[in-house]
Amino acid sequence: SETWSKAMSILKEFEEQCATPIEKLRLVDDAMTAEMHAGLASEGGSKLKMLNSYVDNLPTGDEHGLFYALDLGGTNFRVLRVQLGGRDGRVAKQEFTEVSIPPELMTATSSELFDFIAKELARFIATEGQGFFLPPGSQRELGFTFSFPVKQLSIASGTKALVNDTIGTLAGGKYFNNDVAAAVILGTGTNAAYVERAHGLLPKSGKMVINTEWGNFQSSHLPVTEYDQALDQDSLNVGEQIFEKIISGMYLGDILRRVLCKMAEEAGFFGDIVPPKLKTRFILRTPEMSAMHHDTSLDLSVVASKLKDIFGISDTSLETRRVVVELCNIVATRAASLSAAGILGILKKMGKDTLKEGEKQRTVVAVDGGLFEHYTKFRSCLKSTLNELLGDEVAHTVVIEHANDGSGIGAALLAASHSQYH
Ligand code: ADP
């Protein structure tokens, strides 16, 4: 029919605009590397802040004692405690709780948010039981990771080690595996950190850790569609975090919703009336999109029930459901491929994208975040695209590793390595 072919032309156009062929990804990773150089060279020299995080003493493995950590993300926060047993004992015991942040507190004043967090923290501390030991005369020490950029002049103030969650993931990853050289967050938001050889004023180790704030990356080579532009225009931070708005969990579902909405409005894709809920921003969340994308049932019954539950669209044909899955695939593939290109940009900056004679060849990138952890097709596309970009030989030397509990453990470890008691 005519409406169907109009819908298909919207789909095709979107697919073409989102395409990430390998030649395009190479332009993107080159641009990422160039922006990293520019950001390091001068403050404000790039969209990438390239913040020096002053965590000179990354955990060594010798850390001992009881430490707490708070990991504040975009949608939830985790509180955890670890009993560190030193070189041999490592993490002797660990407990955590995860609390989702009530939406009204996200827009409240920061003191209301911090009051809420303090209460949850106190509640968790009250449950401290067997297996955790606080030496007499000492106070509990807390590491704090968060997912927003803060310009830091030093890591510690009082008994709190304050670090970005990417840095926490890097520190946590390195504690378990010394080959970890970079960390990437792919959750509600996205960011990356890596170990840079220090120039100029040397910290003790001769290395510094850089928080790239890569979510703000922008390049003319990024495949940006009208839907991305509209999403950006409707956002609270217009013109900022463009990379993040294309690849992170906060946005993928809403990009898909926008395409579906256009198909409904301009091609009657869901019948004569545009289902009103299609116009509600962020009504379709990325976990829902992921569930539809992974629907393996013959009649795509998961897609059918999500469309019904989320948008109130019932009685969809199998063809319609197939188109929805195809759209999920386009949005997720673009995001995963661009994430891979970003990672290659970092590997290039570290000189780890080629084989070098006489150098130990193993680079581990620790990745944390709900998008990477739970969106299987996203994760496998990211890995296969990175392998393709690196080529077989180098690909064998680069490992993408899920950092379990990455940033939280990292925060506790940084509290430990900056402890005032030893
Ligand atoms: P935060 O970003 O708050 O630190 P997480 O790292 O746990 O928290 O990431 C949560 C984000 O991960 C969610 O906002 C969502 O975008 C994404 N996510 C969670 N579960 C899934 C899922 N099953 N499929 C796809 N994305 C998911």
Ligand code: MG
């Ligand atoms: Mg997080």
